[in-house]
Amino acid sequence: MHLSESVSTIPGIGRAYTKLLEKIDIKTVEDLLYYVPFRYDDNTNVCRISDLTANTQATVTVKVSDINNIFTRGGKRLTKARVEDETGQMDVIWFNQTYLKKSLKPGTVISLNGQLDQKSTRPQFVSPNWEILYNGESTHTRGIIPVYNTTEGISARWLRAKIKLALKYADIKELFDNEIKRGYGLLNRAEAMRNIHFPESFNKIEPARHTLAFEELLLIHLTGMSLKSKWHEHVNGYVIEVDTNLITAFIKSLPYKLTNAQTRVLGEIVQDLKAEIPMNRLIQGDVGSGKTVVAAAAMLCAINAGHNCIILAPTQILANQHLETLQKFLKPYNINFVLATGKTSSEKISDAKTIIIGTHAILHRLKNFTNIGLIVIDEQHKFGVLQRSIVTDYYTSQFAPNLLTMTATPIPRSIALVLYGDLDLSVIDEMPPGRIPVKTWLVEENRRTSAYKWIKGQVEKLKTQAIIVCPFIDQSQYEDLKNVKAAKDEYEKVKKHFSKQKLGLLHGRLSSIEKEEVIDKFVKQKIDILVTTPVIEVGVDIPNANIIVIETSERFGLASLHQLRGRVGRGKDQGYCILFTSSNDANLSRLKYLEKIHNGSRLAEIDLKIRGPGNIYGTQQHGFMSLRVADITDTNLIKLTKGCAVSIFGNFEKHHAIKEKLDKIMIINND
Ligand code: ADP
Numbered sequence: 001m002h003l004s005e006s007v008s009t010i011p012g013i014g015r016a017y018t019k020l021l022e023k024i025d026i027k028t029v030e031d032l033l034y035y036v037p038f039r040y041d042d043n044t045n046v047c048r049i050s051d052l053t054a055n056t057q058a059t060v061t062v063k064v065s066d067i068n069n070i071f072t073r074g075g076k077r078l079t080k081a082r083v084e085d086e087t088g089q090m091d092v093i094w095f096n097q098t099y100l101k102k103s104l105k106p107g108t109v110i111s112l113n114g115q116l117d118q119k120s121t122r123p124q125f126v127s128p129n130w131e132i133l134y135n136g137e138s139t140h141t142r143g144i145i146p147v148y149n150t151t152e153g154i155s156a157r158w159l160r161a162k163i164k165l166a167l168k169y170a171d172i173k174e175l176f177d178n179e180i181k182r183g184y185g186l187l188n189r190a191e192a193m194r195n196i197h198f199p200e201s202f203n204k205i206e207p208a209r210h211t212l213a214f215e216e217l218l219l220i221h222l223t224g225m226s227l228k229s230k231w232h233e234h235v236n237g238y239v240i241e242v243d244t245n246l247i248t249a250f251i252k253s254l255p256y257k258l259t260n261a262q263t264r265v266l267g268e269i270v271q272d273l274k275a276e277i278p279m280n281r282l283i284q285g286d287v288g289s290g291k292t293v294v295a296a297a298a299m300l301c302a303i304n305a306g307h308n309c310i311i312l313a314p315t316q317i318l319a320n321q322h323l324e325t326l327q328k329f330l331k332p333y334n335i336n337f338v339l340a341t342g343k344t345s346s347e348k349i350s351d352a353k354t355i356i357i358g359t360h361a362i363l364h365r366l367k368n369f370t371n372i373g374l375i376v377i378d379e380q381h382k383f384g385v386l387q388r389s390i391v392t393d394y395y396t397s398q399f400a401p402n403l404l405t406m407t408a409t410p411i412p413r414s415i416a417l418v419l420y421g422d423l424d425l426s427v428i429d430e431m432p433p434g435r436i437p438v439k440t441w442l443v444e445e446n447r448r449t450s451a452y453k454w455i456k457g458q459v460e461k462l463k464t465q466a467i468i469v470c471p472f473i474d475q476s477q478y479e480d481l482k483n484v485k486a487a488k489d490e491y492e493k494v495k496k497h498f499s500k501q502k503l504g505l506l507h508g509r510l511s512s513i514e515k516e517e518v519i520d521k522f523v524k525q526k527i528d529i530l531v532t533t534p535v536i537e538v539g540v541d542i543p544n545a546n547i548i549v550i551e552t553s554e555r556f557g558l559a560s561l562h563q564l565r566g567r568v569g570r571g572k573d574q575g576y577c578i579l580f581t582s583s584n585d586a587n588l589s590r591l592k593y594l595e596k597i598h599n600g601s602r603l604a605e606i607d608l609k610i611r612g613p614g615n616i617y618g619t620q621q622h623g624f625m626s627l628r629v630a631d632i633t634d635t636n637l638i639k640l641t642k643g644c645a646v647s648i649f650g651n652f653e654k655h656h657a658i659k660e661k662l663d664k665i666m667i668i669n670n671d
Pocket residue numbers: 256257258259262285286287288289290291292293408432433
């Protein structure tokens with residue numbers, strides 16, 4: 001059985017199970033083997049019946065001597081068995097599993113694992129795990145037992161059995177030669193796969209994990225490098241002559257001076273535009289670091305060279321805002337602006353000098369727009385996913401536009417290396433001068449009333465506006481009903497405290513028109529306090545909003561909180577962020593960092609250290625590449641594998657197995 005074959009080639013995996021497995025991203029035999037346990041149960045201490053003591057956890061190997069179903073008067077159905085080994089006898093009880101009488105006939109040798117009853121005078125098992133031993137071999141009860149995350153319809157026991165079968169039949173070929181294995185302390189691939197699931201001993205788990213994590217990260221690096229070289233070799237871009245005078249004049253026309261970081265990043269972009277290879281670059285910069293103006297300058301270059309541009313925003317509201325901003329910035333240059341919505345099918349694009357502004361809904365129509373010199377993706381937190389899909393779209397065409405993605409999600413450099421191996425990265429690591437950091441307080445529950453009073457005072461006296469982010473219930477991408485309910489509850493609660501203020505409610509279940517109405521009212525100051533769910537896009541600029549209140553803030557990553565608070569204090573006035581929490585647990589001290597630190601990347605690094613991956617980006621994790629074995633915070637292994645990838649890349653004649661594997665991945669990437 002080959003690793004790349006479908007899981008349906010494994011005995012006992014029919015169409016229904018194949019479908020279920022697909023839901024957890026398991027399609028091939030290899031995917032299944034990569035589905036690693038999240039913990040192991042230690043059932044290595046196998047006892048004999050005479051050694052058992054009540055009220056403990058134990059594992060025994062016994063023979064069934066008698067088994068019967070009993071139906072009690074209370075309607076309970078229990079199965080009672082008498083089992084024995086050479087040291088004695090004991091009783092075992094199961095509830096509602098009358099079929100066991102048929103499976104465990106007298107004389108059958110079985111292994112049992114479970115909790116021993118505390119009440120009876122001699123130890124007795126109640127509902128233990130059981131399995132029939134064939135040739136004395138155990139999968140579920142004896143030894144080191146792998147435990148897997150399960151999903152509806154798939155039990156850990158079922159997974160365990162199928163993984164064992166896969167390990168038995170699969171032809172696990174080596175990827176690495178001995179030199180690499182020795183150099184990086186790797187096990188043979190088959191040995192690693194076996195030991196990650198059914199370790200011979202506990203100290204075999206770590207080397208197995210290391211081996212598979214190494215392989216996973218290495219292949220990610222190599223995939224990124226291949227994508228990049230493919231882009232370089234096969235795709236042509238427009239060579240854009242950049243008129244330096246024009247850019248200088250544009251910069252002079254701005255009401256402020258560009259920061260050094262903005263200037264540096266713009267310089268990097270200009271170099272890309274001039275080159276034959278189309279740009280494929282990501283700008284990372286904190287909220288408010290001024291990415292838009294950099295993108296505007298880049299678009300101006302492309303327009304001036306006779307091309308059109310597209311800018312994609314994540315929401316219609318943001319698209320509208322971009323339209324306004326760009327029209328203002330680029331007024332003297334006689335540019336056509338077209339707002340393309342998801343619905344319109346035939347926008348009138350004159351031949352040149354057009355900037356098309358749309359949401360991601362126009363993605364599938366990108367190729368309808370001709371003579372596109374630059375696509376800007378204001379992606380917020382979708383992590384390069386869109387960019388990648390556009391890239392693969394253009395592999396086959398003669399000309400590819402330059403691509404520029406912007407993200408405000410602070411990503412530690414080491415992680416960027418894994419996530420964006422195929423992109424060039426520019427970081428705007430400096431805020432415009434005079435920006436006053438948002439004053440942040442972690443406020444205890446007993447001070448809530450006075451906090452509300454203070455907010456009321458600010459709203460009344462200073463005519464400022466406030467945003468209240470509701471309790472965070474569920475981390476679903478699509479705002480689910482629980483979050484909407486939480487928002488409505490919060491709205492009612494807040495209303496009692498702010499009877500004189502005008503309140504608005506914003507959540508993901510509103511239609512986009514309704515959402516825009518609410519935002520529009522807020523921008524026009526017809527709403528004083530906006531109650532909103534956390535996953536809502538508040539990416540719009542509301543210069544007069546200076547207070548943000550975040551409920552259940554302990555559920556967010558520091559980086560996400562930082563992004564949320566970046567929504568306020570965008571005008572001239574001091575911004576304030578009030579963090580409420582729903583518990584008093586020790587990990588709240590983490591939130592204190594927000595009071596002192598105002599740099600998104602540093603906060604992300606701190607969170608990474610304290611909480612580990614998966615949690616850093618909180619609600620904004622979607623689209624984030626998920627690793628199967630490796631830990632994305634393992635910077636040492638990331639660097640180690642990067643070094644190894646660099647030495648392998650370009651030396652593929654020495655690494656056939658890796659090349660073959662990589663080619664398969666690239667085919668999937670192109671689908
Ligand atoms: P983001 O990077 O979050 O997209 P924006 O591009 O929206 O940030 O910029 C935030 C605000 O900062 C805008 O009002 C913009 O006009 C202003 N801004 C941008 N660059 C500078 C600068 N160099 N000096 C002062 N203000 C700036």
